[in-house]
Amino acid sequence: MTERPLDLDAVRTFVHIAELGSFTRTAETMMTTQAAVSLKLKRLEERLGCRLIERTPRHVELSAQGATFLQHARELLEAHDRAFAAFAAARQRLTIGISDHVAGPELPELIARMNLQDSQLLIEIRIGSSSDLLQAFDRRELDAVIARLHAGRSDGEVIAEEKIGWFAAPNWQPRADEPLPLATMPPPCGVRNMACEHLDTAGVAWMEVFVGGGVAAVSAAVMAGLGIAAMARRMLPSDAVEVGQKLGLPDLPRLPILLHARDRNDRSRAALAALSAAFRNVARD
Structure with a gap:
């Protein structure tokens, strides 16, 4: 059976007691209480099966077993700290920006x-x-x-292409003799600019009825029935409806x-x- 490992926090507490010669200063150093220091030492002594510290009313000193264990304790903590430092250094940081028009609901995946x-x-x-x-x-x-x-x-390297379409809520209906109501991201959003240019080229009158600070806000406005939006299909709830063909709107390209x-x-x-x-x-x- 594998024996229960030593508690490194208790080992560190013992080394502090040995080096500082005081339960009080050890508690201050470790930002804890004297009672917690005593409990950790007691558990370590029980685990090792021997007394490590001799307590007297005036001072604290190592027992014979404590003096023997002290060097091993220091080596154990040094090995732990080296391993931890190497691990921390190995955690290289990679900072990535992802466009809100690209991230989508699959971001966790x-x-x-x-x-x-x-x-x-x-x-x-x-x-x-x-x-x-x-x-x-x-x-x-x-x-x-x-x-x-x-x-x-x-x-930039093209990693994918995605079809952009005109989407609306399931029960949304255009109003006769009114410009096409659009929910968009604010300029200089490239998808917004592309969609508006296609509408202008096709001679379709339009007006912005909602400008959202993110794709989630634009999607919410669409599903609330405020208007339609040019978006990738995956950015909207599954019940959103593609209405471009029904309304005779210009086809939008696949965007890289x-x-x-x-x-x-x-x-x-x-x-x-x-x-x-x-x-x-x-x-x-």
């Missing part, structure tokens, strides 16, 4: 895919507009950005999803490859 690839990689995800994230990337505040094609950018990333080491490259593969999967029609 995507993060889990990255964690499965490398559980020791410290992943930081920031959600925002493509424009803001790409500016942060250019300032070297982000290691990578996943966003839709952005005007004026020629960099791009990965912008600077030079990567093997660990971050593998994690981003796993994330890219996950996006290819969720962006399928």
